[in-house]
Amino acid sequence: MSERPGAELARRPLHFFLVADCSGSMAAAGKMAALNTAIREVLPHLAETSTRNPHAQVLVRAIRFGTGAAWHIEDPTDPETLAWQDLRAAGYTDLGAAIALMRAALTVPPMEERALAPAIVLVSDGQPTDDFDEELDALLALPWGARSVRMAVAIGHDADYDSLSRFIGNPLLEPVTAANPEQLVHALRWASTHVSRAASTLAPAGPPPAMIATAYTPRAGEEAVW
Amino acid sequence: MTATWTATAASERGSAHTEGVGNQDAVGSRTVTVGAAATPVLLVAVSDGHGGRRYVRSQAGSRLAVAAGLDALENAVRSCDVLGRHDASAATRRGELDTALRAAAADATQRWRVAVLAHLAATPFSEAERVSAGNALDRDPLTAYGSTLLFCLASGDWLGFAQLGDGDVVVRARGSSRSPVPGDERLVAGATTSLCLPDPVSDFRYAVLAPEDDIDLVLLATDGYGNAFASDQWRDDVVADIGAHVERNGHPSLAAELPGWLSDSARIGGDDVTVAVLVRQRTQAATMATAPLQRPAALGGTAPVAPTLPASRPSASRRGNRRTKVFFAMIIAGVVLGVAAALAALSRSDPPVVPPPKPSQTVEPSQVPSPLPRSRSAAQPPVPKPVPPPTITVPAVPSQRVSQGPASRGAPSGSATQVVVGPR
Numbered sequence: 001m002s003e004r005p006g007a008e009l010a011r012r013p014l015h016f017f018l019v020a021d022c023s024g025s026m027a028a029a030g031k032m033a034a035l036n037t038a039i040r041e042v043l044p045h046l047a048e049t050s051t052r053n054p055h056a057q058v059l060v061r062a063i064r065f066g067t068g069a070a071w072h073i074e075d076p077t078d079p080e081t082l083a084w085q086d087l088r089a090a091g092y093t094d095l096g097a098a099i100a101l102m103r104a105a106l107t108v109p110p111m112e113e114r115a116l117a118p119a120i121v122l123v124s125d126g127q128p129t130d131d132f133d134e135e136l137d138a139l140l141a142l143p144w145g146a147r148s149v150r151m152a153v154a155i156g157h158d159a160d161y162d163s164l165s166r167f168i169g170n171p172l173l174e175p176v177t178a179a180n181p182e183q184l185v186h187a188l189r190w191a192s193t194h195v196s197r198a199a200s201t202l203a204p205a206g207p208p209p210a211m212i213a214t215a216y217t218p219r220a221g222e223e224a225v226w
Numbered sequence: 227m228t229a230t231w232t233a234t235a236a237s238e239r240g241s242a243h244t245e246g247v248g249n250q251d252a253v254g255s256r257t258v259t260v261g262a263a264a265t266p267v268l269l270v271a272v273s274d275g276h277g278g279r280r281y282v283r284s285q286a287g288s289r290l291a292v293a294a295g296l297d298a299l300e301n302a303v304r305s306c307d308v309l310g311r312h313d314a315s316a317a318t319r320r321g322e323l324d325t326a327l328r329a330a331a332a333d334a335t336q337r338w339r340v341a342v343l344a345h346l347a348a349t350p351f352s353e354a355e356r357v358s359a360g361n362a363l364d365r366d367p368l369t370a371y372g373s374t375l376l377f378c379l380a381s382g383d384w385l386g387f388a389q390l391g392d393g394d395v396v397v398r399a400r401g402s403s404r405s406p407v408p409g410d411e412r413l414v415a416g417a418t419t420s421l422c423l424p425d426p427v428s429d430f431r432y433a434v435l436a437p438e439d440d441i442d443l444v445l446l447a448t449d450g451y452g453n454a455f456a457s458d459q460w461r462d463d464v465v466a467d468i469g470a471h472v473e474r475n476g477h478p479s480l481a482a483e484l485p486g487w488l489s490d491s492a493r494i495g496g497d498d499v500t501v502a503v504l505v506r507q508r509t510q511a512a513t514m515a516t517a518p519l520q521r522p523a524a525l526g527g528t529a530p531v532a533p534t535l536p537a538s539r540p541s542a543s544r545r546g547n548r549r550t551k552v553f554f555a556m557i558i559a560g561v562v563l564g565v566a567a568a569l570a571a572l573s574r575s576d577p578p579v580v581p582p583p584k585p586s587q588t589v590e591p592s593q594v595p596s597p598l599p600r601s602r603s604a605a606q607p608p609v610p611k612p613v614p615p616p617t618i619t620v621p622a623v624p625s626q627r628v629s630q631g632p633a634s635r636g637a638p639s640g641s642a643t644q645v646v647v648g649p650r
Contacts, residue, residue, distance in 0.1 A: 004487045005467030009494045010456030054241050055496030108414055114453040117416065143415035201242050201277065201496070 011057040014116045014200050015076060016046060016192070017105075019098050020087055021124035021155070022066040027089035029225055031125055031155055034181035036086045038188045045189055047080040049196050056116055056200035061105070065098035067091030095128040095163070096135035103135070106144040118148040119195035122167050123188065125155035125226070132163060140169070149198040151191040153178060156226030176212040179224040187212040228509050231268045231380040232477050235502035236484040240450055242496030250275030250373075251448050251500035252288040258300050261310010267303050270502050271295035271377040274393060274448040276420065277497070280362070280369055282355040283345070287371030290341040291334075291421055295377040298333035302326040309381050316436055319384065323434045327379075327388045331430040334375060338421050342371045372422035376446055380504055383437035385444065390430045391418040394452050397435065398443040398465040405461065406433035418449075443469045444504040451488070454495025472505050480505075 018039065026032045043060070050058035059076035063069055064087050072087065105111070106118060139145040152164035152175040164175040176191055178184035190208045207213075211222075239249035255270040273291035275284025306326040308314040314322075351363045351370070363370055374391025387395050387407050395407045408431045410419065419429035435441050443465050452460060472480050480503065492499040 003467075004490055005471065006455060006460050006464040008456045009454050009490055011494060012453060012496065055494055111415070113414070113458055114455075143417055147415045147417070 011053070011055050012114050012116050013076070013112055014050075014053075014056040014058050014196065015105075015111070015118045016058050016060045016079075016196060017102055017118060017120040018060065018062040018192075019095075019102065019120060019122045020062060020064050020072070021093060021095070021126065022064040022087050022089050022091070023093040023126055023129075024066070024090055025093075025126050025158070026155075029156075030181070031226060032087060032089040034184050035123060035155070035188075036084065037181065038185045040084050041185050042188050042192050043079045043082055043084060046192055046196065047078070049193065050079060053200055056196075058196060063098045063101050065094050068094050069097035069101045071101065092129040093124065093126045094130045095122075095124065096130040096132040099132065099135035099139050103139045103142060103145065106139070106142050106148070108144070111144050115144075116201075117199040118144055119192075119199040120148050120150045121188070121191045121195055122150070122152040122164065123155065124152070124164065125159050127158075127160040128163055133166070136167060149195045151176070151195050153184070153187045153191050155184065158226075174213075176208045178212060179226050180222075181225070183212050229382045230507045230509055231504050232507065233268060233270050233380075233502055233504045234477060234481045234484060235270070235272075235500070236481075236488050237500040238485060238488040238492040238498065240495065240497040240499065241493045243498075248285050249498050250277060250281075250285045250288055251450070251498040252292045253500050253502055254292040254296055255502070256296055256300065258303055260304055260306070263310055263312070265310050265381060267309055267379055267381040268504065269296055269299045269303065269377065269379050270446060270504065271299070271375065272393065272446045272448060272500055272502055273376070274374045274391065274418075274450070274498070274500070276372040276374075276418070276422075280359045281372045282351070282359050282363070283342075283370040284372055286345055287338075287342065287373040287421070290345065290371065291338050291373045291375045294337035294341055295330070295334045295375050298330040298337055299377050299379060301333060302330035303379060303381075305329070309384075316438075320434050320436060323379075323384060323386045324432060327386045327432050327434070328430070330377070331388045331390070331432075332427045334377070335421060335426050338373075338375070339368065342368055345371075366422075368422040370422075372420045374418055374448075375421055378444065378446060378504070380444070380506075383441075383506075385433075385435040385439075385441055387433045387435075388430050389432075390426055391420055392449040394445065394447045394449070394461070395433070396445040396447075396461045396465055397439075397441045398469055399440050401466070403461045403465045406435055406439075407431050408433070442506040443472075446502040446504075448498060448500045450495055450497030450499040451491055451501055453497060454491035454499065468503055469505070472503075477505070 020035060020039075022032070026035065046058050046060060050056065058079055060073060060079045060082055061076055062072040064072045066089065068091075072085070073082065102120070111118075139148075150168050150170075151173070152167050154161060154164055154175040154177045156179065159175070159177075161175060168175065176187040178187045186209060190212060194208075233255050235253045235255065237249055237251045237253050243249075252273045252275070253271070255268065257266050257268050259266050271292040273288035273295070275281060275286075275288035275291075277284070281287070303309060303326060306322055308319045308322045346367050351359075351367075355370070356363055359370060374389075374393055376387070376389045376391075376393050376395065378385060378387045378395070385397070389395060389407045392413050395405060396403050397406055410429070410431060412419065420426065423429065445461075445465055445468065452458075468480070471483070484501065484503070488499045488501060
């Protein structure tokens with residue numbers, strides 16, 4: 001067989017965005033520490049998802065939001081090589097600012113023509129304190145924003161489920177919940193796997209485990225910290 | 227000298243497809259003869275069925291689209307008077323070809339809709355399909371069959387293209403590549419226009435290329451092909467490498483190799499991949515007169531699949547400078563000889579009249595008299611005599627073949643989701 005015409009082939013980029021709530025309330029009851037731990041637990045799973053996918057290369061970015069929003073990881077990064085730096089909690093819950101930041105990343109360029117649908121996971125424990133609705137509408141007005149696959153993780157009973165559901169934008173899906181650190185690991189892992197698989201058009205990740213489903217009620221022996 | 231075109235095509239199922247989902251791309255071709263001179267015209271159509279869950283019949287939709295496209299294009303070509311004449315001015319020819327393409331686009335759309343409804347009447351949606359599509363099938367059954375459509379005609383030194391939706395048309399002229407069909411700014415983030423939308427005719431884009439464009443290679447591809455390349459600058463390398471391959475090894479080699487190349491793209495890019503390559507050749511008119519078209523240009527869509535090459539296989543475009551030097555030497559020689567030939571041609575008051583082809587047993591691709599002698603042909607290296615690949619199953623002209631890649635090669639998947647511009 002002769003050489004294949006054209007330049008090098010490559011798996012298509014799958015941009016994974018983690019949007020993390022770093023508001024002051026996240027400092028309570030060890031939520032921020034639990035989130036940092038959960039992210040470190042989930043990164044190897046993302047790396048495995050990327051490695052085992054023959055046609056998608058997962059690239060991770062992260063946005064933190066409190067009073068305003070900022071890139072925590074700005075460059076698309078291979079999850080296998082990503083060294084996670086701890087997030088710190090302080091300020092308000094400016095989720096709209098985070099969405100605005102992500103919107104800039106989902107324009108063309110910098111988004112590649114050949115990219116797969118972006119995968120976005122939002123983690124929050126409270127209510128947005130800025131113009132989240134307006135910013136979400138603007139995000140969804142972008143072709144890549146509309147194409148993105150989104151999931152949300154609600155931490156504790158104070159999370160704004162309506163906003164998180166609106167962020168997901170799929171009437172068949174609700175936010176997954178975490179009432180303690182263990183559940184946060186499960187919820188973040190499931191959410192990350194779900195959006196990555198859906199964005200790369202592999203078979204769906206299946207329904208979330210009962211322990212992190214929205215209708216979850218702590219059973220005897222289970223701890224509800226948040 | 228006479229310009230002839232040979233077509234070779236292949237289609238491979240994407241690795242991202244889930245179990246039970248076949249290749250949702252389709253490709254087909256036929257050659258028709260028009261006018262008193264029986265001028266042969268090569269027609270090629272490519273379609274990409276959408277990959278989302280709603281498009282549960284897109285595999286059938288793309289096949290029906292190719293058939294509708296070829297039928298409509300054939301009708302339009304037969305009504306296009308200039309294709310059968312050699313005395314029409316370039317402006318007239320361009321205008322009538324453009325009109326024919328637009329008529330074919332409208333006709334193809336209507337034919338596709340009729341064919342889809344007939345297919346649906348014969349094969350009602352199953353419960354599984356309704357569940358997959360979210361039970362919206364009865365309100366808008368056409369969506370289930372959603373597909374793009376790209377078709378082209380090649381006649382002598384004239385080419386015409388009509389494109390609805392994503393995919394690529396790349397041509398090579400004097401060693402450089404370009405995309406002649408105008409872009410559509412809505413086709414971003416995997417969104418595409420489609421035959422299943424309310425007014426697809428208005429979404430078609432067109433291009434007509436004339437002899438002065440000097441096109442010697444055309445590549446038609448579904449978007450799965452380009453998306454598998456790491457760089458978005460893949461077009462230059464691809465047409466240069468394919469052109470060089472054909473010049474070195476001939477069309478049978480291209481037909482044999484193409485499925486393997488596309489298999490790499492389908493494995494790494496994940497989406498279904500379909501490519502049709504049209505290559506122009508120059509032959510002496512006298513030869514053409516005794517070796518007329520006997521059957522349509524070869525399509526390799528069902529060619530045996532070559533073993534998959536490793537992803538790390540080096541690109542043919544990086545083989546160093548030697549080939550480039552040879553290429554430029556050929557170009558320089560071509561320019562020198564071309565100028566001489568052009569001067570000789572201009573010294574004549576009338577273009578040469580090429581006799582119409584006569585029947586013979588020789589198997590040749592479409593061969594069309596050129597209205598003017600082409601200087602380029604005198605400078606080009608000998609082109610291997612085109613021999614159709616061994617996969618041709620199409621009877622004599624006019625004929626048609628619509629091929630789709632293997633429907634069940636065992637790969638897992640769900641090709642990259644394609645979102646239709648309009649209904650979501």
